[in-house]
Amino acid sequence: MIQGLFLLSSILEKKSISIFDGLFYLDSLSAIMIITISLVGFISSLYSVNYMGRQYDKLIVDRQKLVRYYQGFNMFLFTMLLVPISNNLGIMWIAIEATTLVSVLLIMLYTKQGSIEASWKYLLIATVGLSLALFGIILFYYANSVYDNSFNSIHGMDWTNMVKNAPQFDPNLVKFAFIFILVGFGTKAGLAPMHTWLPDAHSEAPSPISALLSGVLLNCAFYGLLRFHIISSYSIGPEFSNMLLIILGIISLGIAAASIYFQKDVKRMLAFSSVEHMGIISVSMGFGVFLGIYGAILHMINHAVVKSLLFFSSGSISQKYQTKSIADTSGIIKTMPITGFMFLIGGLAIIGMPPFNIFMSEFLMLSSGFSSENFLASGLVILFLVIIFASFGKHLLHMVFGNPKYEMEKGDLGKLSILPMIILVSVIFIMGIYVPEPLQTLIEDASKIILVGGANS
């Protein structure tokens, strides 16, 4: 049965790429999103087999819940895939809202106190945020409908249509609308100070779901933000939205730095690290030069990969140690050598150590920051990155090395849990040294889509 559902998920992935008619629109930006979603989705379904199987063996979940898990999992993937391919922004919004609803169901799978709490907060905050986003979307639609004489109700909301008319939009309207969009999608994308649902949801969800939430869902929401960033850049020039993106990005970095420093829970630490990386992406995007945007897109992919690796390994680790506390988890490398090694690699990658992939994209971001003469912003980013580097590194070293608190059986948690991680680690290494040619062109094209938006006006 599990295999069957897994197959279904792969089919869904394949099928979704082929959907292509008037309502949907694909460019290199969406292609990148789809690649990321498919990759992470595929690997986490692979990992789920082991992870959920174990949960099932330990009687944490019953059969019914298992079925619900896989149904939800596939629905979740489907809704996320719907986001980048829809051209109609209304449908995009509905898809994003649907991801919320589906993922709430997934988070509350365990029906423990913590998961109920997390899902309640997630539902409430994300819905409120997305309502704001819808406000913004409607405002954009209004701006569009005023200037498009031939508009009919369906295509008035098409992104392509809006981009075409964007230069004629009323600048004040665009500014207001963009703020709503920014706060709205920013909530879903985990930009501070609207990120508060994120640590709870990520730490309480089953690990494969955490990986999806962190690696992909945030990207999806950010993708939505990006689409409007492009429209607004066409309309009033990129300076306005760039500035806002930088501000929110830096706040995210600061809050993440503070929270990681004092963190006691592994998964929450990872969640805050997601906030940090969304901040990095946002700042990098906000610098508004080609190199920065290129770096940001690259960073989206890299972060998705690395963070999934970390969530998988930490999932395995917490299954083994029966705790999520950082203080109680030590000496992983002794008890579960391979997983520990993977965790170490993931951790080093996420804090931006060369030669891993995140280093590349962070480096690109910083250099673009200095080249675009955003010295204050770049300085703050470096400051926060150093804090995060130190604190995350401290926690990481404590967990991986050191001695286990009490004796436990050596050994990893089966091949199916190792395999996904190995795939991810190899991706990390490859991306760290060299970005494959087709991907490189894709990213370049995507960056041009975003950048040209600004250059035109």
Added chain:
Amino acid sequence: MSDFSIFEYGLGILQALLIIVLSPLIVGIMRKIKAKSQKRIGAGICQPYYDIIKLLRKDEIVSDQSSWIFRVTPWINFVTTASAAFFIPVFLIYSPFGVVGDVLLVVGLFALGKFFMMLAGLDVASSFGGLGSIREMMMSVLVEPALFMTIFVIALFYDGTNISTIVSSANDTSILIVPGILFALIAFFIIMMAETGKLPFDNPSTHLELTMIHESVVLEYSGKNLALMEWSHAIKQMILFALFVDIFFPWNFVEQISLVGISIGILVFITKVSVLASFTAFIETLVAKWRLFRVSDLIAMAISSSMIGVIFFFL
């Protein structure tokens, strides 16, 4: 506007006298309606008159702890309230005394009466008087902002705080109520209930110390003084009712001064006030007394209601 004939001043005095004389009748009507809606028979509607006359003829007892403040208060209270009646249009669209004072003066006169009433409550050295005063004090502190905001709204919409101006411009506007005024109406109604000691705020028909506000202040009064206190309370209520109908339902004022016109005007006025009085009486039978500290919720409602009224004006 400022030149009135002696005749018109006479009419103005007639208006004031009407308010003063009719006020116990309204109290009687309200009591009757309350009694009826509670399936009691109730006293006749003229009972308040009999009460006042009877009390006026009685000897009185004054607390030996009290000072002249206690004895002078009923007079001050009555004089201020009755004077306020001079500024209220009844059947004419204006009051000839409008030049002398505006709605703020009316509020001020009420406050003067209330000030002395609170002092009198404290004067008798009993804990009941203190209790009444303090509650009255709290209520008036809270009502004040709501009242002024409402006046502000009304002044904005109807160009001024001069009552005659307000009423005439209210009369000129269309029948469809302006949204801002709708909010002022809600606020004013709440304030009216609070100021006249109506049910969610105060329960005047009981002598239980937990519930009473106004009654515990006048607890020590008897004879003439009590009659004056009760009467002035009735006048105050009448004035507020009259203001309410003048501002929010300004129809059928006398245009030409003639005997028939005036009598029709008076009749219409009495009907309007009686309808309002019955409405308030019904509301009173419907609600229970609120806990003292929840009263502020209602007043907050009045404040915000009038604030929204202000906002509506500026749009």
Added chain:
Amino acid sequence: MSDLILPTQIDLLHVSAVILLIATFGIVVRRGFSDWLHAYRYQTIILAGVVTLIAFVTSIWELYIVSALTLGIKAIIIPKVLFYVTKKLDSPIKLEMNPYVSLRISVIASALLVAMSYFMALQLPISSDKTISVFLPVSFSLFFIGLFIIISRRKALNQIVGLLTIENGLFLFAVVVTHGFSLIIEIGLMADILVGVIISSILLFRMSHTFDSVDIKNLESLRDD
């Protein structure tokens, strides 16, 4: 479009806007669970009426459908679901005892929010149309008061009602600004809300099973300190 609207219609629009605002205040001042739901239902019915009114004024026939949909889904089905949930909840006391912000301050704060909404609406460069200029601030107000309800209350049910109020504001906004932008999206939205309400009802059940109450003070264990 605007030249077709008669003065009395404008008055009607104004008055209906006022009534809608008052209905929204109804949610703010109540304490009981079922009181909120009633207030919400009234508000939604008025909203549907407003939409019909707008449909009548602007003579766009899609809006009649939208209004009917609103009435059906939001004024009948959603309150039904929530009433069912309330009835089934374990906790015997179905009152908001002490919200974070006391009721009287809430009322004043809501009034302030209404003021803010009007300013925001003034700032926005869309007021060519009379219906827009009347209802835009009202929809903002609904939106912000909904947000405020969520912020200030302790009971999960009330937060759902707040969410629904936000949604009503959003809906009014959408209808007013775009005149029913697209039936498909409208229906998608409604479905979203419905699913959202059902999911949150499930959550409410779980909550009341696990914690014996729907007070969100039980939901404060996940934090950083």
Added chain:
Amino acid sequence: MAFVGFGTKAGMVPLHIWKPKVYASAPDNTSSLMAAVMLKIAIYGIVRHLFDFNAIDSSPDYVWLGMGIIIIGSISALVGILYALVENDIKRALAFSSIENVGIIFIGLGLSVVFAAFHLPSLSVLSFIASMFHTLNHSIFKGLLFMTAGSVHYSTHTKNIEDLGGLIKKMPWTAMMFLIGSVAIIGLPSLNGFISEWLTLQSLLAVFQIPSNVLQVSLAFAILAFALTIGLAGATFVRLFGVTFLSKSRSVNAANAIEVPKFMLIGKAILASSCIILGILPFIGMNLIVSAFNLPYMPSSPFETISITNSDDSNFASLMMPGVLVILTSVFVGVFVFVRIIGGKTKTMKYGTWDCGFGNLSEKTQYTATSLAEPIRRIFGVFYKPHNDIDADFYTKKNLYLKKSINVISTTRNIFDEKLYGKTISGSLFVLNKIRKIQSGKVNAYILYIMVTLVALLLFVGFGTHE
């Protein structure tokens, strides 16, 4: 212009004589300092304003200056009276009430600047007169009140109103003076405080002539603060007068008090009668101000009606105090005759206050000053941070209902004093730790963040584009 300084000085003279004495006796430095500094700023503001009276243009600077003055005024009015209300030391209560009145003066002054900035000269002059008239009035009745408080202190040796009471029988004239001062200061009709507060309020009501919606609605809030201040002032002086002079004496000192010597009463009598004269004939005072400041306003006879007209010359509001007096007197005469005719001659007996049949009505059953302030203290609890120390002594440990004695110490905190001592400890870790607390676990707070972010960004952008 030579009159300017003189006029200001003249208005402030009684204050100059009495204030230092009072402040010297007040132990609390911060409150007196606050009042003194604010008075100085007020004078400075007046003079500065006068020098620029014709030079004010509609540049936003002046609008913001005016608004700033109004905001400071509203806040200090409210804060001052709130602290006066719970204060048990009679002189300190009066000092706090000075803060309130300076606040009211500021409101008028600020309005004047705002109106001038929007080229509304007549309104500007109106609110300026309101403000100056209140300054004059305040100096009169506050002088009166401080003097009577001084008399009370002189004959009872205490300033704590909890130990006073019943003084109206011992010191009738002083009580009378204090009553007049109180009625004047809380702005009740027929005394001078009413006129200046009426004028201030009218100029607040006139804000609809300003061509800016934001300012109009903000000034509506000033009305709210102003009205609350007036209401609270009423409560404050009911409490001060009631507890000090009425009912039974609460201590031996108060019971043995005697009236102060005549020469001490004369000064007060002068001030009290000027309260009454300025109340009935406000034009005397207003003319004084107009001529002192050389204002473009036509003074006329003392019996003139104060009349404010709209932009279209219709009557906005008017006030004729002599007329009010006539009405009051005639009503009094009328009702007196009426009562005599209907009621006839009746007897008045003296008897003890109703004591529920328990007998022995002692001074302890009456309301104390603290308990009089209690409901308001509770309602504005956010502000006072009230704190009750309840110390109960029981007959037996088992039954907690039979109490032998209860000792309640009820305190309020002056949050402004506390706020002055800032938290100086900080370090990067501390800051980080604070930031971390954002994740408080409360979903309400989280949504609040979203709202605040949204509004902050909107403001940020809204103001960025429109100015």
